[in-house]
Amino acid sequence: MNTASTAPPIRLALLDDHELLLDSLSSWIEKHAPDLDLVLRASSWLELVHSDQFPTDLVIMDLQLRETISIGARVRTCRAAGAKVIVLSAVDTAEDRDAALAAGAVAYLSKTQPMTDVLDAALDAMGRGTGGDTAKEPQSEPTWRPKPSIPESARPRLSDGERQALTLYADGRTTSEVAKAMNVQYETAKTYLRRVREKYGKAGRPTSSRADLIRRAAEDGYLT
Numbered sequence: 001m002n003t004a005s006t007a008p009p010i011r012l013a014l015l016d017d018h019e020l021l022l023d024s025l026s027s028w029i030e031k032h033a034p035d036l037d038l039v040l041r042a043s044s045w046l047e048l049v050h051s052d053q054f055p056t057d058l059v060i061m062d063l064q065l066r067e068t069i070s071i072g073a074r075v076r077t078c079r080a081a082g083a084k085v086i087v088l089s090a091v092d093t094a095e096d097r098d099a100a101l102a103a104g105a106v107a108y109l110s111k112t113q114p115m116t117d118v119l120d121a122a123l124d125a126m127g128r129g130t131g132g133d134t135a136k137e138p139q140s141e142p143t144w145r146p147k148p149s150i151p152e153s154a155r156p157r158l159s160d161g162e163r164q165a166l167t168l169y170a171d172g173r174t175t176s177e178v179a180k181a182m183n184v185q186y187e188t189a190k191t192y193l194r195r196v197r198e199k200y201g202k203a204g205r206p207t208s209s210r211a212d213l214i215r216r217a218a219e220d221g222y223l224t
Contacts, residue, residue, distance in 0.1 A: 013083070058086065085106060200216055
């Protein structure tokens with residue numbers, strides 16, 4: 001039985017401040033994606049979050065808006081409200097990709113990719129894709145899946161506490177917020193992060209800035 005045909009449609013919101021692109025994406029989804037129910041189109045962040053239809057099950061949003069709210073803040077807000085997020089970008093940079101994935105985006109795609117890739121990512125994010133098809137060869141996995149890019153031998157061995165602290169810090173939290181989320185003292189969280197930096201330093205992989213830590217966490221699969 002095809003479970004996708006009996007499951008309720010995925011409530012979808014689109015956020016893009018380019019009206020032509022918003023129209024094009026909307027039209028394609030309405031014609032070719034019966035699993036998606038486009039209930040909200042927004043050309044600004046405030047229009048999205050103030051809509052009676054928000055939160056939806058899934059939000060597909062443009063990376064670059066005229067508004068100054070960061071991609072990390074937008075993704076975290078949607079995630080906290082219960083919506084999964086796919087980010088579309090016209091300019092693909094490692095920094096933007098890391099920031100979106102660190103904040104909790106389930107996929108990061110280039111606008112140059114075909115619309116079928118966006119649909120596949122949406123269905124996969126909602127558990128209706130073919131990502132679990134074991135008959136596929138490993139190299140045929142979707143390119144939007146964030147996965148470790150560093151050999152196991154080059155990854156520092158982190159304790160559970162260090163790994164959790166790294167993930168929380170790379171998600172954009174302060175050291176104090178990391179401590180609160182882990183239910184530990186500030187000095188304990190600070191020690192975890194110091195040890196993470198030391199271990200990566202010994203491995204010859206810099207962690208002098210938050211951006212470095214986000215990159216290391218993404219490379220080693222902690223943000224998947």
